[in-house]
Amino acid sequence: MPKKTSPINVDPRVRRTRRLLREALVSLILERDFASISIREITERAEVAYITFFRHYESLDVLLMEVLDEGLGELMTRIETLAKQSDTSNLETEGRLIFEYIGQKADLFRILFKSQSVTRVRKKVVRNIAAVFQKSCLPLARSGNQTTTAMLSNHIATSLLALIEWWLDNKMTxxxxxxxxxxxxxxxxxxxxxxxxxxAMS
Amino acid sequence: MPKKTSPINVDPRVRRTRRLLREALVSLILERDFASISIREITERAEVAYITFFRHYESLDVLLMEVLDEGLGELMTRIETLAKQSDTSNLETEGRLIFEYIGQKADLFRILFKSQSVTRVRKKVVRNIAAVFQKSCLPLARSGNQTTTAMLSNHIATSLLALIEWWLDNKMTxxxxxxxxxxxxxxxxxxxxxxxxxxAMS
DNA sequence: CCTTTTTGTTATACTATGTAACAATTGTAG
DNA sequence: CTACAATTGTTACATAGTATAACAAAAAGG
Structure with missing residues (x-):
């Protein structure tokens, strides 16, 4: 098995630096607007030299992506198992598990919804979720129309994300x-x- | 009637400058990312001195707001009449009118969804639409629970916006x-x- | 312990924001 | 038409952030 996929052979200094930068961005983005955060500020809070940032990330957006990818991968696998449920009781149970998971990683999802200038990321997430439902959710596939299934899976994906966002804004009640x-x-x-x-549309 | 509400007494040079700046931002935002657009570039395309921008707007976001407010006001009034419909046939007809209107002002709505760094604007629009449905849509008000009505009106607002966005991305078919x-x-x-x-929730 | 890699320090070029003073132009009222 | 007022243009400057480079210092690994 190749070692490149799971980079454990990374220099500990590199791991430390990247972790410090991620943590600095997270703590800053939870305080104020993403748009107002500068690379200088991140490196200062991370207690790392300014130029070190560019030795690891080519832009601020890339760092944000890495932060989000940390936790969104697990969300996607949970949504996949969610999409495959057809039994009524399981559907409700898996829905509960999703919201329990989101409650645990609330900070991460707050970043996803709060950080301005990540419309691109949000759209990507919607597309991923919609694709999962389009493949896995059998009742939708039964309707022959291609446009309809695309529209309905998009509806499910956006509704789920909007519900999660509302829940976070509503203090998780x-x-x-x-x-x-x-x-x-x-x-x-x-x-x-x-x-x-x-x-039944044309 | 006060003249301040409808400022017709504005200096024609001011009207012209502000119009040129709005048009320049719209044409630029339809070409590429909002994040990559600078004030210098806007003033150059508008053929206006750089400093003139700051004589009218305190930031780029304010100009964007003015651009969006140009057309979103009419959308809101249409959505209000939409929310008040209870008759089945009218509901369908008003829905058609909304999408015809959006088709006409497609550029404006593309800006609303495309322009990154306007998550704040989007949230505001969602809140406005949700408030309209919470007030006007009678079947929702019948359920006593306050949290439920807030959640459902939020669901309607976000679903409607997501459907509009999907429709624009799908070449308006x-x-x-x-x-x-x-x-x-x-x-x-x-x-x-x-x-x-x-x-029936607690 | 010695080599390699990473990080820190310092300097520099470039771009964009935002402000200020003063000149030039345009609108308006008499 | 003229004189006054308001707006716009020109130029200059202070500040801040991005991005790169060269070299010294520190840390990791054999």
Missing amino acids: PAPAQMGRVYKNLIIDSTVGVVSTVS | PAPAQMGRVYKNLIIDSTVGVVSTVS
Whole structure:
């Protein structure tokens, strides 16, 4: 197995520097606007030389991407198992698990939604989630129309993200168990319920 | 009637300058990223002195706000009439009118969704739309729970915006008439349908 | 312990923001 | 038409951030 995929052979100084820069960006972005954060400020908080930043990242956006990728990968795998559920009770349970997970990594998701100038990242996340539902969610695939399935999976993806964002803004109430029910009823069931109606379009 | 609300008494040079700056920003933002656009570039394209920008706007964001406010006001009034519809056929018709209107002012809405660093503007728009539905959409108000109505109106607002964004990205197909039906079935009816189920939460 | 790699220090070029003083132009009122 | 007022243009300058380079210092690895 190749060692390049899981870089454990990295110089400890490099690991330390990159970790310090990530942590500095996270702590800053939770304080104020992403747009107002400079590379100088990040390196100062990380207690690292200014030029060191450019030895690891070509831009601020790349660092932000790395920070988000830290946790979004796990979210995607959870959403995949979510999308494959067809049983009613499992659907609700998996919905609960998603919101419990988000509650644990709340800081990370606050960054995803809060940081301005990451519309691009958000769109990418929406596309990924929509693709997962388009593949895995069987009731949607049953409607022959290509445009319809694309539109409905986009609806599910954006609705899920919007629900997560609202939940974070609403101090994470109601509890995850109730949010799991909301996910099932409001997002999945109601969308699946209109497949036959909407897919009758030309 | 006060003249301050509709400033017709403005110096024609001021009107001209502000119009040139708005047009320059719009043409630039449709070409590339908002983040990469500088004030210098805007003033050059507008054929206006650099310092003149600061005589009218305190920042680039303020100019962007003015550009968006040009057209979003009309959208909001249309959405208000949309939210008040309870008749089934009217719901579909008003949905069609919304998408016809968006098709006409497509450039403006592309700016709303495309321009990075306007997450703040987007959130504000969502809040405004959600407030309209929370007030006007009677079936939602029937559920006593305050949290539920806030969540559902947020769901409608974000779903509508996401559907508009998807429609613009999809080259404005299907036609507005079909999108009107989608609006009715996917966003309104399915949301109203789960009110009783979801509002049974604590 | 010696070599390699990484990091820190310092200097520099470049670009953009934002302000100020003064001249030139344009609009307006008499 | 003229004189006054307001706006705009020109030039200069202070500040801040990006990005790169050369060389010294420190840390990692054999």
